Amino acid sequence: MEPLALLWDGILAATDPAIFACTILGAVIGLLIGALPGLGPTAGVAIMLPVAAGFGGVAAIACLGGVYYGSMFGGAITSILLGIPGDAPSVMTVIDGYPMAQKGEAGRALGTSVFASFVGGFLGIAGLVALSVPVSRYALAFGPTEMTAMMCFALSLLSVLGGRNAFKGFTALALGLWLGMVGLDPISGLPRYTGGSMNLFDGLDFSIIAVGLFGLTAIFTSLEVNVDKPVAKYTFASLLPRVSDAVQTRWQLLQGSVVGFFVGVLPGVGASAATMISYALAKRLSPTPEKYGTGIVEGVAAPEAANNSASYGSMIPLFTLGIPGSATTAVMMGGLIMVGLQPGPLLFTENPEFVWSVFGSFAIGNLALVFLTLLLTPLLAAALFVPTAYLYPIVIAVIVYGVFAIDASTFNVTLTILAGGAGIILARLDYPAVPLILGLVLGPLLERNIRRTLIQSQGDLLVFVERPIALGLFIATVFVLLIPLFLKLTGRKKIAADEAEV
Amino acid sequence: MTYGLSNFVKHGRAVGLGLLTAAAIAVSAAAAEYPDKDIKMIIPFGAGGGSDTLARTIAGVIEEMKLIPVKILPENRTGGSGAVGYSAVAKEKGDPYHLATVSVSFFTTPLLGGSPVSYKDFTPLAAIAQSPYIMVVPTSSEYQKLDDLKKTPRFTTGTTGVVSDAALLAKMTSNALGIQIDSVPFDGEGEVMGALLGGHVNVGFLNPSEAMAQMKAGKLRPLAITSAERSPAFPDIPTFKELGYGEILHTQLRGLVMPADVPPEVVTYWEGVLQKVATSEQWKKQYIDRFHDIPDYVDAKGFKEVLERTNARYETMMKELGIIK
Incomplete structure (x- = not known):
């Protein structure tokens, strides 16, 4: 119970007015940045870095941490209300959150996302505090070979998200995989599918595509149907969160938190992949998978718990090993150096008070965000009372601003609009957008790790089955793929639920 | 909407360019007064990274020591693996009010054909530290x-x-x-x-x-x-040279560049400023001690030679790897 006592001391230290103020400042900024389509946690932490560095010491890192997990709370807001992912890790929240809002349950959906974010955050902090040392060892055991197996396993789980028509689902996935290849070849260095444009050298930013493909497409399509779409009959009750939802979704909350934590801790994977795996798993394990995608609280709870928990998981390699496993933690590491600390394995032993105070601030920030967001929920949900003729122009302006702010580049804005246009074509032809996004996120991870493994092994494919973790994951992959087939052959129920609309 | 926006940007840039060229002419006419307005420091990479920290620390030390009468304004211009930021600087040919730091992408992105500008489009000023491996x-x-x-x-x-x-x-x-x-x-x-x-x-x-x-x-x-001599931060680590592999000598110079064709008196001015930075207590405390680099001052001529050599090394390697012809 020593970590608990240390955490308690840390929480007390973090109640220092200056640190507390910086924590809240970070959390609120994170909330806003998360809600702003396009801008995500990495950009948010980077924007705040020069400001936060000025606070010095614990306050600086408490503030940056606040931006990080605050954005995980905020990302859900636009995902649910408008169907526009606020940032990359909240793409999966759109799938059930947006239909809920359209059914007039925006308050419930937002409430669920707040509960889920809190539970994910709480369990994530608990894991960060109690398990950081063994978990960091587990993270190191994942080399390119293991990551390849992990990605295969993830894709096998995700095959459940393909939509009604398997052929169209796989086509969309292939399209996503192809889009993931645009940019400089990560292994050989040659430009691929860039058409010579240097704007494409860094590849397609997944959040920019997602904002266009989900957000703009939703707006364009609804405009096409009826500009003065009558606002659905919302009652005041529909704006309020329901505590009973937290109880109802307890298993999805737990599952999402655990998956988010263990996926988030892996270097280079990140919260977005964690939400995808968590959502797919929730659907797989559900007795009624066909309901996923129609707007149910379970579909909001799983990914929202996962992204918060993943944000703390990804901080473990940073604090225990001095290894930033994601773009966001790399910026946070810059913050640690700027306040005069040396991130590395000795950070805990040399500066225990610092580390525990920072962790304490996380606990405070996580709790504070629950109150902030619950209070805001009715207000935010009321945005849906605004007629689309007023709402959409504002939303489009906000999207353009958010996307432009990532790199101050008009190219990205064009890209979002193109993605929005492509989204309409896909929707018309009934190709699901989700597999495309999965391909875009997981494709590069899969490709890179296969090629890294083959460089290491000098082309020998046997390495994939010689390493125990990789072998285990491959066996699990085969199982996941074969179970539905087996059940179908033996005439029992269908698990894969490919009929469900995604 | 995009069309309008990009048009606006182009227009804005053209005006800016005109003003800056005018300023550049004014400066070369009366170089004694340089600098008479704030200097932009373009960082081609995102906040929080190595390049960003380096650039902001240099700017901070210069300001703290009051070495120049104007401000240095750091600005992150990311994208295209550094190409966006570096081209923004190189475009201001002859204008001594734009600064940038050097990075690996400074060489590699142009070699890949990914940038309209290369190291030849810059004037090296001086380097103030070297980072060994x-x-x-x-x-x-x-x-x-x-x-x-x-x-x-x-x-x-x-x-x-x-x-x-x-x-x-x-x-x-x-x-x-x-x-x-x-x-x-x-x-x-x-x-x-x-x-x-x-x-x-x-x-x-x-x-x-x-x-x-x-x-x-x-x-x-x-x-x-990989340095020529042992690093003060790591006195116990032998150099490759000591171990009999003198050919393995490669460090990254931390230095500043300006667009091509800035007047020679501006280069001399910055050599003076950067020499003071390199030997200052502030620089040692805020950068050298924090990142364990080797303190070193290299003047414009020496820095230029290193830039050329580094570029040649990358070019050879990329040819060997078959990345470029």
């Missing part, structure tokens, strides 16, 4: 010293991106020791470190600040350092 193995490995590596024919190392100093050093070390070190490209320094500590690659060529923390914690063992 430290070759390391995990402490659990059987190799105690550099020559022990010769017992094994093949190794792997992690590099950030395909063309990097680590990849370059792997090649140089392979040739010098008669072994084979294959580079596995990762997406960030953190992933490289994870692969090294997790035993997924065998050797590493790390920045001093990355290596320091892990060596202090006893996770990594240093074999050699």
Whole structure:
């Protein structure tokens, strides 16, 4: 119970007015940045870095941490209300959150996302505090070979998200995989599918595509149907969160938190992949998978718990090993150096008070965000009372601003609009957008790790089955793929639920 | 809407360019008054990264020591692997109110054909520190010293991106020791470190600040350092030269550049400023001690030679790898 006592001391230290103020400042900024389509946690932490560095010491890192997990709370807001992912890790929240809002349950959906974010955050902090040392060892055991197996396993789980028509689902996935290849070849260095444009050298930013493909497409399509779409009959009750939802979704909350934590801790994977795996798993394990995608609280709870928990998981390699496993933690590491600390394995032993105070601030920030967001929920949900003729122009302006702010580049804005246009074509032809996004996120991870493994092994494919973790994951992959087939052959129920609309 | 926006930007740039050219002419006419307005420091990479920290620290020290009468305004202009930011500076030909720092992408992106500008489109001012690389193995490995590596024919190392100093050093070390070190490209320094500590690659060529923390914690063992002389921060690590491999000499110079064709008196002015920075207590405290670089001042001429040599090295390596013809 020593970590608990240390955490308690840390929480007390973090109640220092200056640190507390910086924590809240970070959390609120994170909330806003998360809600702003396009801008995500990495950009948010980077924007705040020069400001936060000025606070010095614990306050600086408490503030940056606040931006990080605050954005995980905020990302859900636009995902649910408008169907526009606020940032990359909240793409999966759109799938059930947006239909809920359209059914007039925006308050419930937002409430669920707040509960889920809190539970994910709480369990994530608990894991960060109690398990950081063994978990960091587990993270190191994942080399390119293991990551390849992990990605295969993830894709096998995700095959459940393909939509009604398997052929169209796989086509969309292939399209996503192809889009993931645009940019400089990560292994050989040659430009691929860039058409010579240097704007494409860094590849397609997944959040920019997602904002266009989900957000703009939703707006364009609804405009096409009826500009003065009558606002659905919302009652005041529909704006309020329901505590009973937290109880109802307890298993999805737990599952999402655990998956988010263990996926988030892996270097280079990140919260977005964690939400995808968590959502797919929730659907797989559900007795009624066909309901996923129609707007149910379970579909909001799983990914929202996962992204918060993943944000703390990804901080473990940073604090225990001095290894930033994601773009966001790399910026946070810059913050640690700027306040005069040396991130590395000795950070805990040399500066225990610092580390525990920072962790304490996380606990405070996580709790504070629950109150902030619950209070805001009715207000935010009321945005849906605004007629689309007023709402959409504002939303489009906000999207353009958010996307432009990532790199101050008009190219990205064009890209979002193109993605929005492509989204309409896909929707018309009934190709699901989700597999495309999965391909875009997981494709590069899969490709890179296969090629890294083959460089290491000098082309020998046997390495994939010689390493125990990789072998285990491959066996699990085969199982996941074969179970539905087996059940179908033996005439029992269908698990894969490919009929469900995604 | 996009059309309108980009049009606006182009228009704005054209006006800016005109003003700046006018300013440049005014400056060369009365160079004694330089600088008479704030100087833009373009950082072609995102906030929080190595380039960003370097640029902001230099700007901070200059301001703290009041070395110039105007302000330096750091600005991040990311995209295109550095091409966007570097072209923004190079475009202001002859204008001594734009600064940038040098990075690996400064050379590699243009070599790949990914940038309209190359190192030739810049005026080197001076360098104020050099960052060596430290070759390391995990402490659990059987190799105690550099020559022990010769017992094994093949190794792997992690590099950030395909063309990097680590990849370059792997090649140089392979040739010098008669072994084979294959580079596995990762997406960030953190992933490289994870692969090294997790035993997924065998050797590493790390920045001093990355290596320091892990060596202090006893996770990594240093074999050699790539500077000409031992680094004050690591007095116990032998140089490759001492160990009989004088050809393995490669450090990253931390220096500033301006667009091409700035007046020579501006270069002299900045040599003076940067020499003061290089020898200052503030620079030592805020950068050298924090990142464990080697304090060193290199004037414009010397810096230019290093830039040319570094570019040639990358060019050769990329040709050998078949990336460019």
